[in-house]
Amino acid sequence: MIQLLFFARFREELGVDAEQLEIEGLSCMGDLLVRLRGRGDAWARLFAENQRVMMAVNQEVADRQTPLHEGDEVALFPPVTGG
Amino acid sequence: MRVQSEPFDPNREVDLLRADDPSIGAIVTFIGLMRDSNEGARVDRLFLEHYPGMTEKALRQIVDEADRRWELQHCRVVHRVGELLPSDPIVLVAVAGRHRKEAFMACEFIIDYLKTKAPFWKRETTSDGERWVGARESDDKAIRHWQSES
Structure with a gap:
């Protein structure tokens, strides 16, 4: 299993802040995005190819090539706007 | 480095930064305030969300990188989360160095990176x-400018 976290606009538009997901078939972040996009509706819209999505694996900035491992904490969020 | 929902006093943070260190020759501070307008609309309130755990890690990495580049004497970063009102300080970056040049550069580097890398919304x-x-x-x-220099 991996732990998925969603923040800010993503959390609101998806209506979920966290979920557990079986890692089977997900070798990297790119695989995960394809899987989530396949859920349709807000998922397809937010994670479409042309959308800016920031991601982190175990609280480190990641990209589509970052590999996934059992027990990882994975976060998906819109571009940050602090400061 | 602190992330907190309580208000903070930037002047007090600077006093603490310089306390008991006569080797400091320059302090540069950046204070980000909540503005009462944005993109043509009046803004009455601001809510700041963050990713607990990753936020602190990201800030640590940014300050470590600034220290690697400019050998800072001291550095203090404070960032508010939660509900804010106009004129409230949102963020403080205070950098102490031996000379002004490295303090100016490091302070700008830290706030530029914070704005594009640290998970706040x-x-x-x-x-x-x-x-x-x-x-x-x-x-x-702003980030690309620093990347082309490194």
């Missing part, structure tokens, strides 16, 4: 309702 309450603040292209440009 602003949601503003305006005269037209609530909205999430979008990322700015100018912030990405």
Whole structure:
């Protein structure tokens, strides 16, 4: 299993802040995005190819090539706007 | 480095930064305040969300990188989360160095990186309702400037 976290606009538009997901078939972040996009509706819209999505694996900035491992904490969020 | 929902006093943070260290020759501070307007609308309130755990890690990495580049004497970063009102300090970056040049550079580097790398998000309450603040292209440009220098 991996732990998925969603923040800010993503959390609101998806209506979920966290979920557990079986890692089977997900070798990297790119695989995960394809899987989530396949859920349709807000998922397809937010994670479409042309959308800016920031991601982190175990609280480190990641990209589509970052590999996934059992027990990882994975976060998906819109571009940050602090400061 | 602190992330907190309570207000902070920037002057007190600077006093603490310089306390008992006569080797400091320069302090540069950046204080980000909540502005009462954005993109043509009046902003009454701001809510700041963050990713606990990753936020602290990201800030640590940014300050470590600044220290690697400019050998700082001291550095203090404080960032508010939760509900804010106009004029509230949102963020303080205070850098102490031996000389002004490295303190200026490090302070600008830290706030530029914080704005594009640290997981904070602003949601503003305006005269037209609530909205999430979008990322700015100018912030990405600021980062590319530092990357081409490293």
